[in-house]
Amino acid sequence: MLEIEVLKPSDTVGLIQLEQIRDFLYDHLDQYGDEREDIMKAINYALSKGITPGGFVVVGKDEGEIVGAVVVNKTGMEGYIPENILVYIAAHREKRGKGYGKALMQKAIDTAEGNIALHVEPDNPAKKLYEKLGFTNKYLEMRLNK
Numbered sequence: 001m002l003e004i005e006v007l008k009p010s011d012t013v014g015l016i017q018l019e020q021i022r023d024f025l026y027d028h029l030d031q032y033g034d035e036r037e038d039i040m041k042a043i044n045y046a047l048s049k050g051i052t053p054g055g056f057v058v059v060g061k062d063e064g065e066i067v068g069a070v071v072v073n074k075t076g077m078e079g080y081i082p083e084n085i086l087v088y089i090a091a092h093r094e095k096r097g098k099g100y101g102k103a104l105m106q107k108a109i110d111t112a113e114g115n116i117a118l119h120v121e122p123d124n125p126a127k128k129l130y131e132k133l134g135f136t137n138k139y140l141e142m143r144l145n146k
Contacts, residue, residue, distance in 0.1 A: 002067070002100060004107050007057040009047050018043055021059060024066045028090040032124055042071050042087040052076075055084065056111055060091075060104045067092045068100040070108045072116065083114025089126065101126065105133055 007013050022040045026033060033039070046055030053074035060068035071088040075081050086108065091101040109116065119141060120127045 001062065002103055003061045004104065005059045005061070006107065006111050007047060007059065009054045009056075011047070013047060018047075020066060021057060021069050024069055024092075025071070025088050025090050028093050029088065030093070032121060033088075033090075039071075039088065042073060045073050046071050046087075056108075058104050058108050058111065060100050062095070062100075065092075067095050068104045070104050072108055072112060075117075078114060082117040084112045084116045086116055086118035101129060102133070105129065109133065 018040070022036055022043060025039050026036050043057060045052050046057050048054050053076035055071070055073040057072075058070040059066060068091040069088070070086065072084050073087050075083060075085055077083070089101065089105060089108075091104070116135075118130065118135065120130060
């Protein structure tokens with residue numbers, strides 16, 4: 001049975017738990033992931049204690065094992081940019097298709113104050129989930145990497 005926990009900046013979260021979430025995301029984001037250091041930066045940003053706008057982390061466990069995680073950062077740009085950005089979501093690769101990702105994403109939507117933006121590769125299977133949950137494609141993202 002899926003148990004969902006929302007971690008917020010006001011919560012006391014130990015380093016071991018943060019590293020478990022980081023390692024889970026690193027292992028299960030597949031080709032859409034980042035380095036452990038970058039994942040930890042997003043987690044720390046979400047759970048900061050007032051240093052940044054903050055955010056939250058949603059963790060799903062089944063029988064005590066992490067089966068999914070979501071990291072949402074606040075943008076601090078209310079009004080002209082969505083207030084939140086979905087940075088990471090992953091479901092355990094051996095347990096996909098059981099509704100964990102949808103349940104975690106719904107919890108993130110319910111927890112977020114304000115709108116949520118996300119970036120998704122066109123070939124990412126999660127794109128269909130986002131569309132089912134009401135996300136739309138308003139802009140084409142362009143980046144200049146320096």
